[in-house]
Amino acid sequence: MTADITGVSDGRRCPSRGVLSNYPVHPFLKDKYHKTVGFWLGDSMDEIAPADVTTLAGYGGGMFGAMQDAHDRAMVELMGDRLVNAEIDLRIPLTDDEEEKRRKRVGELRKEIAKGASSGKAVAELEVLKALEHGRPCDTLDFALTPAQKDRLVENGREAARRALADGRLAALVEFGVD
Numbered sequence: 001m002t003a004d005i006t007g008v009s010d011g012r013r014c015p016s017r018g019v020l021s022n023y024p025v026h027p028f029l030k031d032k033y034h035k036t037v038g039f040w041l042g043d044s045m046d047e048i049a050p051a052d053v054t055t056l057a058g059y060g061g062g063m064f065g066a067m068q069d070a071h072d073r074a075m076v077e078l079m080g081d082r083l084v085n086a087e088i089d090l091r092i093p094l095t096d097d098e099e100e101k102r103r104k105r106v107g108e109l110r111k112e113i114a115k116g117a118s119s120g121k122a123v124a125e126l127e128v129l130k131a132l133e134h135g136r137p138c139d140t141l142d143f144a145l146t147p148a149q150k151d152r153l154v155e156n157g158r159e160a161a162r163r164a165l166a167d168g169r170l171a172a173l174v175e176f177g178v179d
Contacts, residue, residue: 023072025079036079037164039157040087042137086164089156091135092149098136102129 028036076083094102109126138145138153145153164170 021068021072021075023075025075025083028082029075029078032082035082035084035169037084037086037170038076038079039160039164040085042088042090044087081169084164084167084169086160088160090138090153091156092138092142092145092152093135094132095146095149102132105129 023038023040025036025038028034076085106126106129109122109129112122113126135152138149142149
């Protein structure tokens, strides 16, 4: 099963979230003496993911997501300098089929927009598709990843670990040769 490359299905967002937290650092709050490395998967914690509020389900999901994000951010604030956050980019390259569909749809939308017969929705869709030129987010339900996509995710994780280990607060760990 592969995800729709736009991440949008029939105009509704389909987020996959944990129940209380997608960033469970709270068990480490009481440890005042050790640093904690947290691996944040996906979009930056500083960005707020948009939610479709045109439906009751979308509105409820957006509210739940906002509460969960607020919880995660509060935990990060409480951890303070003891938390070294390593954000792992979950963008993966498009498959050949996805790229072909993206290019075809971009061409269709450009023609539609050039004719003046488009809506703001077509312009917005074009912007989303243009942003996917450099890859798409890996979805929870991406069970058929290509070897190139798997390799990209592994390398993204390695890059995040290297950035975390380069953080001055983790100098003691680096001395042990963690790679």
